[in-house]
Amino acid sequence: MEGVQGRSDKLQGASAVIPRSRLRVWFIRACSSIVLWTCLFQLVTVSELWRSHFFLGITSRIHHTIQRPPQAHNELVHPPPTFLPPRNYTSNGFLRVYCNGGLNQMRAAICDMVAISRLLNLTLVVPELDKKSFWADPSNFEDIFDVRHFIDSLQDEVRIVKRVPKRFSRKSEQTILKMPPISWSNEKYYMEQILPLFGKHKVVHFNKTDARLANNGLPLDLQKLRCRVNFQALKFTPELENLGQKLIRILSKNGPFVALHLRYEMDMLAFSGCTLGCTNEEAEELKRMRYAFPSWREKEIVSEERRLQGLCPLTPEEAALILQALGFDRETPIYLAAGEIYGGERRLAQLRAAFPRIIKKETLLANDELQQFRNHSSQMAALDFIVSVASNTFVPTYYGNMAKLVEGHRRYSGFKKSILLDRKKLVELLDMHQNGTLPWNEFANAVRNVHERRMGQPTRRRVEADKPKEEDYFYANPYECLCEGTKCDDLLGALNSSQIQ
Ligand SMILES: *[C@@H]1O[C@H](CO)[C@@H](O)[C@H](O)[C@H]1NC(C)=O
Ligand SMILES: *[C@@H]1O[C@H](CO)[C@@H](O)[C@H](O)[C@H]1NC(C)=O
Numbered sequence: 001m002e003g004v005q006g007r008s009d010k011l012q013g014a015s016a017v018i019p020r021s022r023l024r025v026w027f028i029r030a031c032s033s034i035v036l037w038t039c040l041f042q043l044v045t046v047s048e049l050w051r052s053h054f055f056l057g058i059t060s061r062i063h064h065t066i067q068r069p070p071q072a073h074n075e076l077v078h079p080p081p082t083f084l085p086p087r088n089y090t091s092n093g094f095l096r097v098y099c100n101g102g103l104n105q106m107r108a109a110i111c112d113m114v115a116i117s118r119l120l121n122l123t124l125v126v127p128e129l130d131k132k133s134f135w136a137d138p139s140n141f142e143d144i145f146d147v148r149h150f151i152d153s154l155q156d157e158v159r160i161v162k163r164v165p166k167r168f169s170r171k172s173e174q175t176i177l178k179m180p181p182i183s184w185s186n187e188k189y190y191m192e193q194i195l196p197l198f199g200k201h202k203v204v205h206f207n208k209t210d211a212r213l214a215n216n217g218l219p220l221d222l223q224k225l226r227c228r229v230n231f232q233a234l235k236f237t238p239e240l241e242n243l244g245q246k247l248i249r250i251l252s253k254n255g256p257f258v259a260l261h262l263r264y265e266m267d268m269l270a271f272s273g274c275t276l277g278c279t280n281e282e283a284e285e286l287k288r289m290r291y292a293f294p295s296w297r298e299k300e301i302v303s304e305e306r307r308l309q310g311l312c313p314l315t316p317e318e319a320a321l322i323l324q325a326l327g328f329d330r331e332t333p334i335y336l337a338a339g340e341i342y343g344g345e346r347r348l349a350q351l352r353a354a355f356p357r358i359i360k361k362e363t364l365l366a367n368d369e370l371q372q373f374r375n376h377s378s379q380m381a382a383l384d385f386i387v388s389v390a391s392n393t394f395v396p397t398y399y400g401n402m403a404k405l406v407e408g409h410r411r412y413s414g415f416k417k418s419i420l421l422d423r424k425k426l427v428e429l430l431d432m433h434q435n436g437t438l439p440w441n442e443f444a445n446a447v448r449n450v451h452e453r454r455m456g457q458p459t460r461r462r463v464e465a466d467k468p469k470e471e472d473y474f475y476a477n478p479y480e481c482l483c484e485g486t487k488c489d490d491l492l493g494a495l496n497s498s499q500i501q
């Protein structure tokens with residue numbers, strides 16, 4: 001029987017019996033991976049920085065294939081920093097930016113703002129972070145990211161300063177132009193519309209930064225700079241990095257683990273209007289919250305319609321069934337990458353019953369280790385980000401900014417498996433299973449079939465002319481940065497067959 005356990009993919013414990021034919025398949029996969037990566041590597045002439053990441057790609061790929069737990073790979077990820085000399089250019093002015101949104105939306109925005117500063121020869125002021133979003137985290141840039149590293153490691157491209165010099169900030173606020181740039185713009189907009197503004201106002205302040213730069217059609221060196229910021233210049237503070245690595249060490253002791261980004265948190269539910277499984281009181285509370293929050297414009301929402309359109313995060317109960325259908329057995333260690341689950345332990349009961357080894361950072365670490373981060377939602381999210389990137393398998397229950405940014409990082413570290421759920425298809429299958437029209441085996445097979453090609457394999461982004469929201473997000477799959485120039489065809493061509501998984 002090709003049952004649930006038989007397809008337990010990368011996650012069977014040491015005690016599981018592995019059929020010989022599967023071993024052979026793995027062996028062939030391992031060999032072909034090595035050959036492919038070796039060819040690729042020889043074809044590509046790249047700078048030292050990029051090269052070290054190809055090594056990382058190769059090693060993590062091999063480890064993945066032969067089922068090792070992830071390394072505490074900090075030695076590989078962080079070579080001793082050697083910074084290039086500063087670029088000598090005449091600055092056209094100062095760019096101040098206020099990043100709106102949660103940690104990962106801000107992260108992508110920071111990368112975009114560096115790229116825009118480079119394009120326009122500006123001096124970037126270290127970005128201000130959102131303190132007014134739902135969770136009201138008062139953290140500044142330097143509380144989350146290593147600000148010295150950010151400035152120094154980019155000095156060969158862009159000048160970055162901690163604040164606008166006094167002689168400009170002393171002038172009245174009127175000489176500072178405050179504006180949100182137009183979403184999804186390309187380099188022409190910034191050169192033609194934005195650059196001239198710096199002639200009159202020496203300081204321009206972007207008061208909104210999410211998705212201000214197009215996904216596609218930008219010059220290759222700008223795309224690569226976005227990646228360089230994302231993958232190299234933005235490092236978390238040593239405190240966050242060390243605690244994240246500690247979590248990874250503890251988790252890896254027990255073999256491969258899944259990071260489940262269970263986006264079943266109060267803000268998500270209030271915002272999306274999804275209330276399946278909530279009590280009436282909870283549904284009312286979420287609704288009140290949505291009406292009270294000014295930036296959540298859409299107020300009247302019919303939860304069930306939303307869900308059928310695939311727009312709701314999976315509930316914890318749905319997540320349990322989907323993980324089982326995907327072949328994860330009850331011994332699988334599952335790291336819960338999430339803040340507080342709405343409804344608390346009551347809503348987690350079914351997931352815990354199916355996966356007793358489910359665990360979260362609050363239980364893995366001593367109280368005082370987490371204390372300094374606890375009231376800072378972005379810092380807590382940073383820990384989940386670090387663990388999610390390093391996990392053996394990543395499963396996000398909602399395709400938001402965290403899911404996308406983690407996906408991009410996992411592609412970058414050797415196309416590690418990220419199961420990108422097709423929620424529209426899944427709710428259909430779940431409903432059919434639950435009303436008895438689809439027996440378990442057929443349900444499980446269908447769930448696996450839907451996701452065979454949704455595991456974070458190498459591929460190009462989907463481009464939708466004039467519909468930037470519908471196309472694939474740059475940071476989820478920055479394929480330009482995962483291969484070099486025309487060699488992309490080798491990588492994407494060679495690896496698009498069923499060999500990948
Ligand atoms: C930077 O470039 C300008 C103009 O090309 C030149 O006058 C100046 O000496 C350069 N500065 C440095 C530090 O190289
Ligand atoms: C930026 O500076 C470089 C020289 O470093 C110059 O070639 C380029 O034209 C400048 N671009 C803008 C938009 O000022």
Ligand SMILES: *[C@@H]1O[C@H](CO)[C@@H](O)[C@H](O)[C@H]1NC(C)=O
Pocket residue numbers: 178179180207208
């Ligand atoms: C940004 O600044 C402009 C001009 O002051 C203002 O109209 C707009 O409401 C501001 N937007 C945000 C999100 O603060």
Ligand SMILES: *[C@@H]1O[C@H](CO)[C@@H](O)[C@H](O)[C@H]1NC(C)=O
Pocket residue numbers: 371372374375
């Ligand atoms: C966190 O915030 C809560 C509520 O605002 C407060 O009661 C608690 O003392 C704070 N904890 C820390 C460690 O600052």
Ligand SMILES: *[C@@H]1O[C@H](CO)[C@@H](O)[C@H](O)[C@H]1NC(C)=O
Pocket residue numbers: 428431432435437
């Ligand atoms: C079961 O659910 C599916 C999907 O919602 C629906 O199409 C079907 O009619 C239902 N069947 C029964 C017997 O309720």
Ligand SMILES: *[C@@H]1O[C@H](CO)[C@@H](O)[C@H](O)[C@H]1NC(C)=O
Pocket residue numbers: 493494495496497
């Ligand atoms: C990759 O996919 C494309 C289009 O689906 C196909 O034409 C090509 O032959 C595939 N390459 C390999 C090596 O399978």
